[in-house]
Amino acid sequence: MTMRFGVSPIAWMNDDMPELGGDTSVETVLADAAAIGFSGIELGGRFPRQAGELAPLMARYRLDLIGGWWSMRLLTRSGAAEIAAMRRHLDLLEALGAPVFIAAECSDAIHGDRTRPLADAPRLSARDWPLFGERVSAVAAHVETRGLKFAYHPHLGTVVERAEDLELFMTHTAAHVGLVADTGHLALGGVDAVSLIRRHPGRIAHVHAKDVRGPVFERILRERGSFLDGVVAGMFTAPGDGDLDFGPVMRALADTAYEGWIVIEAEQDPKIADPRTYSRLGLATLKQAAGAAGVIPAAAAAEYRPW
Numbered sequence: 001m002t003m004r005f006g007v008s009p010i011a012w013m014n015d016d017m018p019e020l021g022g023d024t025s026v027e028t029v030l031a032d033a034a035a036i037g038f039s040g041i042e043l044g045g046r047f048p049r050q051a052g053e054l055a056p057l058m059a060r061y062r063l064d065l066i067g068g069w070w071s072m073r074l075l076t077r078s079g080a081a082e083i084a085a086m087r088r089h090l091d092l093l094e095a096l097g098a099p100v101f102i103a104a105e106c107s108d109a110i111h112g113d114r115t116r117p118l119a120d121a122p123r124l125s126a127r128d129w130p131l132f133g134e135r136v137s138a139v140a141a142h143v144e145t146r147g148l149k150f151a152y153h154p155h156l157g158t159v160v161e162r163a164e165d166l167e168l169f170m171t172h173t174a175a176h177v178g179l180v181a182d183t184g185h186l187a188l189g190g191v192d193a194v195s196l197i198r199r200h201p202g203r204i205a206h207v208h209a210k211d212v213r214g215p216v217f218e219r220i221l222r223e224r225g226s227f228l229d230g231v232v233a234g235m236f237t238a239p240g241d242g243d244l245d246f247g248p249v250m251r252a253l254a255d256t257a258y259e260g261w262i263v264i265e266a267e268q269d270p271k272i273a274d275p276r277t278y279s280r281l282g283l284a285t286l287k288q289a290a291g292a293a294g295v296i297p298a299a300a301a302a303e304y305r306p307w
Contacts, residue, residue, distance in 0.1 A: 003258065003295055005283060006066045007033050008208070008265035009044035011238070011275035015069075016112045017228050018045075021270045030061040032276050037283060042102075042263060043068030043093070051095035058096065066261050067100030067151070067206065068093055072139065075107035075128070075159075079138035086139075094146050100206045100261065101143045102180055104153040104160070105132070110227065111157030117224040124159045124168070132159075133172025140177045149260070151206035153180040156188055157227045163190045170200065178205025182265070183244055184212050184236050194248045201256035208265045209249070209286055211242030231267045238266040238278035240285030250289040262286060 012029040013021035026047055033041050041063050048054040058065055070086050077085070093101060108122035124132060140150035152169070154160045160169050166189075179196075181204050186193045197204055213235055220230040230236075239246050253262075264282035266273070 002260075003253065003290065004039055004261050005037075005286060006040035006042065006064075006261045006263045007036070007038045007279055007283075008042045008263055009033075009047075010265055010267050011273070011279060012270055013044055013046060014231070014267060015045035016267075017114075017231065020231075021275075024270065026057070029275075030057065030063060032279070034061040034063055036276065036279050038063070038264075038279075040064035040066040040261060042066045042265075043098075049088070049092060051092055054092070055096055065093070065096040065098045066263060067098045067102050067148070069153070070101065070103040071106035071109075072103050072136075073107045074105055074132060074135040074139070079135040079142075082135065082139050083142050090143065090146055090148070093148060099149060100151050101148045102151050102153055102206060103139070104155045104158055105136075106158065109155070109158040111155060112228070114226045114228040116226055118157060118227045118230060119221055119224055121157045121161050122159050124165075129168050129172045133169070133174075136169075137174040137177055140174070144176060149178050149205040150176070151178045151180045153182060153185070153208075154189060154191070155182070155185050156230075161185075161189045165189075166191055166196075170203070175202065177203070179203045180206045180208055182208035182210065183239075183246070183249060184208070184210035184266075187212050187244060188214075188217050188235070194252045197249070197252040197256055197258070201258070204253075204256070204258060206260060207253065207258070207262045209239050209246065209262055209282065210264070210266045211237045211239050211244050211282075213237060214243050232269055234268060234273070236267045237273065238264060238282035238285075240281045241278065246285055246289040247292055250286070250293040250295060254290075254293040254295045
């Protein structure tokens with residue numbers, strides 16, 4: 001079994017809220033990620049979009065490109081139109097050897113709009129699910145023909161947010177449609193990540209490891225704040241700094257023979273939560289949990305310290 005630890009650039013520069021980390025260069029992010037000890041990183045919104053420019057940049061810091069987010073619009077266009085729209089993005093990921101294509105339905109999503117309360121996330125009607133599932137399945141099948149895993153990301157503020165949304169998604173999509181097991185979004189959406197991994201091991205195509213601060217999230221809902229209000233307030237953090245226990249997550253991944261990337265991701269304000277400090281803590285937390293689960297030697301896990 002092979003698991004590798006990577007990181008998302010979102011702790012340094014936030015695509016949904018560009019003012020968070022807007023003065024940070026891509027080179028700084030890559031240099032920090034390499035220095036901390038990560039072997040790969042996901043694509044950020046400000047990364048170069050030309051393979052000839054991005055490939056040597058990644059090679060300079062000895063980092064693999066893990067994958068990149070794509071915002072689908074399948075509620076308003078066909079699967080064929082979606083495939084045409086994402087061609088250049090998919091071409092870039094394929095050219096750099098990225099193994100994962102991360103996607104979420106964003107037609108009516110509110111996670112990027114600070115004026116809309118998180119409690120008002122969109123919902124699909126019963127009659128909409130079959131066609132939506134058919135279109136997602138078609139896109140996923142196309143991605144697989146290009147040699148990448150398709151990984152659908154349940155996400156707060158979108159049509160696949162809650163436990164009931166995820167169950168309907170699983171019912172109406174084909175078995176080849178993979179999932180991102182994002183511990184933070186799942187927890188705040190009322191989904192137990194460990195149970196999901198154990199019930200649907202064949203569907204888990206990618207893992208995002210983020211921690212949560214439940215009281216902050218509850219306050220945001222109570223005050224009808226937006227997703228981005230929650231990010232700024234600190235409802236997410238790195239593993240080891242919040243409410244979640246990553247030991248059972250790593251044991252579930254080990255028991256189900258998960259092979260792939262585990263990406264540390266925590267949307268925070270980098271001026272408040274230093275990305276280097278929190279990413280080190282996240283990596284140390286996951287390596288210690290992996291050692292306890294037998295995924296990596298316990299001695300190797302113990303050698304890694306967050307500072």
